[in-house]
Amino acid sequence: MENTIVEDTSYHGKKPIGKRLATYFRNIPHRFCAFFKRLGGKFAAIPKRIARRAEYVRKAPKAVKASMCLPGLGQIMQKQIVKGIIFLLLFAAYVVYMVLLGGKAMYNFFSLGVIPPNPWLGIKGDNSVMMMLLGILAFIITGFYLAVHFANIRDAKRTHDYVARGNKTPNFIQSLGSMFDKYFYVTALVLPIVGVFVFNILPIIFMIFLAFTDYGGNIVSTGALVSLIGFDNFAMLFSMGGLLGSTFIKILGWNILWAVMSTFLNYFGGLGIALLLNKKIVKGKKIWRAFPVLAYAVPGFITLLAFKFMFSNLGPINYYIELFGGTGKMFFGIDSKWSARLIGWLVNAWLSVPSSMLLATGILANLNPDLYEAAKIDGASAWKQFIKITLPFVIFATTPVLIGQFMGNFNNFGVFFFLRGGIYVDGYFLASDTDLLINWLYNLSIDNNYYSLGAAISIIIFVIASVISIIVYVKSPSYSKEDMYR
């Protein structure tokens, strides 16, 4: 296979979308090869990098070597006593933590406990989940300490070089001063970073590791010990022959269709209403604008329950259908896959179009009317004006919001939970044919205690959602043509 990216040069300007897609897909194998080649290169360079580090250690000044062996010692050797003591104390604190708690927590992270709880006998037993959490925390603390240790080495080197250039060794006050001057960004960011690690990164890492355990089913209710099971949860999800795997594939396909269509409907619905209300011929614009805002202001789940009632078997919609001689329909029944999906799209549009409308109204207010005047003089039709002026401008300004809406729709829990919850359809594992991944995740983890499988699905949702978002954003004019409208 020729390992070069194919470029089609037979077109001037923008190529047709079909050609661009064909080229993109034809180049996928080459991109794969290139990616793995780069990755291989990185691995091949590891021995060289180790050798370079070893050389650096060998040639390092004595003070730096001392700081490598015992944090703060290099500083003390260079007469920075207070700073040296602080590094020493940090090291001592870490050692104490590791001896008393951290080492055990790291071991427990792998063992996940050995003594099963027995409340009848008052035996508390080992809490595997807590052990996993504390283990992750111990690794994070170790990571932080390593950062401090390397900072200590860099500081010893920096001081050595500074003195070697003929300067006087900076005292503690001067060092402290530099923390609020030259290195203020470090000082300012330390606490937020710690906060992010503890309250944001730690739960995410915990969720990721949970996906590699058997924490679910009876283990949750009995408090039994949890075991690491490797990739079993993912294997089950991707086993096409099994009910679980086929459910996952079916729900994923529907989820993507739902998210794309919903985003399209909500976005263009909002834009359409905004454009309509922007027209001079429309009278009473304030009142018309207020109506969708009212729909927006009502709590979402109240609206959903109201719609559920309206479309219920004895609800007003069926009442009027039968009043006019029709046959009532089961909009959310077991056979009502597509009617339920369609209602889901429309109800979601009811909930989301107002926010898109408000957004588009604000953006359209900034659009220069001269552009339309010029287009009219050039003979552009209303459609052409929309395609060439309005749409690029609005899309440029709202791509990040659009991605946010897509994500929101991809993970839209409420619509089908309230409209058609509590149904399991044949051919699906603990799910119905309108459930999205997030609903399935809820069914598995909250209704049925399958937390580990839920965690595995969360990871997959995260990967899919983030990949789509990044690709869309990077390819969007908001990113690639940032200066266009400036």
Add this chain to the structure above:
Amino acid sequence: MKLKRIIAAFTATLMLVPLTACNGGGMREYYKNQSLDKLYDKFDGELEGGTAARPITLRVLENDTAKSSGYLKELLDGFNAAYADKYIVAVDANQDQFSDLATDGPYGYGPDVLYQANDMLMKYCDGKHITPLPVDKLDAYEYLPELAKKTYTYKLDGEEYFMGVGVNIQAPMLYYRKDLIPENWETEWDDNGNGVFDPLEDMRAMYRFSLARRAANPENYGFMQSYDDPYFACGYLFSYGAYVFGSDNTDTTDIGFENGDASRGAGIILQLAGTMNKGCVDNSITMSREQEFAAGHYFAVPNTQDMYGTLLSETVKAYRKQGMNAGEAKRAAEENICACPMPALPKSGDLTERDGELIDSTVMGGINAYAISSYTKHPKAALAFLNYATSYEQVLRRNEVLGIAPARSDCNEACTVQSNVAHSLYGMAEENRISIMPSVFGVDRIWTPLSTAFSDIANDPYRPGAEKYTKGGKPDYDALQKLLVEVDENIYSAIYTLAGGDK
């Protein structure tokens, strides 16, 4: 090269350490067996007592109706007065009535004493979250029926443990409006001449009566039920031989909703659905049940005893609208709202036949009980409370305030409120016509597959031209049987696909 080797060896060692530690590294087996010889020791000895400054506090979890009716306050006040000299104070746990001890207890948030249904309480057994009770120290034990004893017996490693003291038997009964019975019923609706309105004892007659009421006025119905609620609908299957789990509801690998002639029971659902409206497919009927019953649009509904109060108050309201004063309305409602066991079903499953053998209907039921949390710090005080709450006087008082059907035989005989219902339920329990909700892990997986299937069956009369379970105007028992087999399979896969070691 030497440095590289050292680094490689060090890295390999670092990776090996966690591998040997993984999943306990074999130590779990060592700690697996824990002797239960001293299990009941915590109930021996003198009752724990507090001091005036630091009294012992018992947190009691009760249901919402006990709270709203004031019964719980009365119970707590009575107990606190009786044990004031020991400085033991029982308080409302202030938790949701369905709160889960398995998640709260290990972290110290759970109650000391719990009052819940058997499916809730007994599911705590596998995790040992509620503690076995010393039978010899339970005052109510000898008065409990066998069904209550069996329901609260937990088997582990060949040993039996008693886990909760039953207070209240609960199962669906047929609640009907006596004033809606036609005046000419003795000539038109008493074929066997036994002086009982036929629809109350024979579901075939109820089927005909429902059709007749609708024919007379399309707004009026006979028997009405939402089939999306499996608790109420399962009985039709049980009556024909179905069961939830094998080995007395303990073997979750044996799921039996298709057992025996269960498809006949499914056919009953299908036929009855045809006399109702589309509201029987989802929860529409349940949502408006009390109001429609009170308005006289529904003649009969299956209901549990705890909803009797709502039926009564709604009917009183309806009578008031008709011009009665408060006293008259209450008297009329109390007189006209009656209850009886669910009518017998035709053995053939055909509701259109007039003759033929009948079989007693079986219903799914439950027994609410008091149990003690394994996490309580005061087991003896908790036991004292449990004995107090399940005493003869307290159970009778509970019946007076809440209208429950007492599980204690002596209280069941002596109770005064809804006594006919209480006696009927007790009799049904003795005759095994109440299939108690299973109490094992996995029971929570049966509801949604069942609800989906029952809704699907009830939907059939409303799929003109596209029926799935009807052939030639009659139930297609083969198709219904296939559906019930699928239900069993779905429940099995829900329990065992990812069972986490409970296989």
